[in-house]
Amino acid sequence: MFSILYLNAITEEPPIRKMFTEFRNLYNELANCVPAVTFKSGRHGFLHRARVAREQEDVVAFRGIRNELIDYWKAYMDSRLGKLLESDMYPSHEWKDASPTRSQPPFGQAAQSPVLLDPFLHV
Structure with a gap:
C-alpha cells in the first residue's frame, strides 16, 4: 500500500506545471x-x-511573475480601450435608444449587441 501511494506521489505532476502552461499560453497570446x-x-x-520559479517549485515567486504579466495585460487593455472610447466624439444624447419599447436582451447577450456570448466558453 505504501509503495503504491509513494509511486503515485512521484508520478503526479506538481500543480505549478499546469500553472506554468497556462502562464505560457497567456504570454504567447x-x-x-x-x-x-x-x-x-x-x-x-x-x-x-x-521557468525558474516552476523548476524551483517557488509558488510565491511564480504568482508574483504571473501577477506582473496580468498587470501588463491590463495596462495594454486599458490603453486600447481608452483609445477606443476617446475616439467617440459624439454627444451622448445622439446615441441613446429612441425606442422605449425595446425588449430586454436574452441571457448572455449584451445590450444592443448582436453577439451572443457563451458563458461556458473557455479560451
Whole structure:
C-alpha cells in the first residue's frame, strides 16, 4: 500500500506545471498582440523567470511573475480601450435608444449587441 501511494506521489505532476502552461499560453497570446512584452529578455524575461520559479517549485515567486504579466495585460487593455472610447466624439444624447419599447436582451447577450456570448466558453 505504501509503495503504491509513494509511486503515485512521484508520478503526479506538481500543480505549478499546469500553472506554468497556462502562464505560457497567456504570454504567447499577449506577445501576439503586444510584441513589446518580449523585449524583456534573458534572465529578466517573463518566461525565463516563470521557468525558474516552476523548476524551483517557488509558488510565491511564480504568482508574483504571473501577477506582473496580468498587470501588463491590463495596462495594454486599458490603453486600447481608452483609445477606443476617446475616439467617440459624439454627444451622448445622439446615441441613446429612441425606442422605449425595446425588449430586454436574452441571457448572455449584451445590450444592443448582436453577439451572443457563451458563458461556458473557455479560451
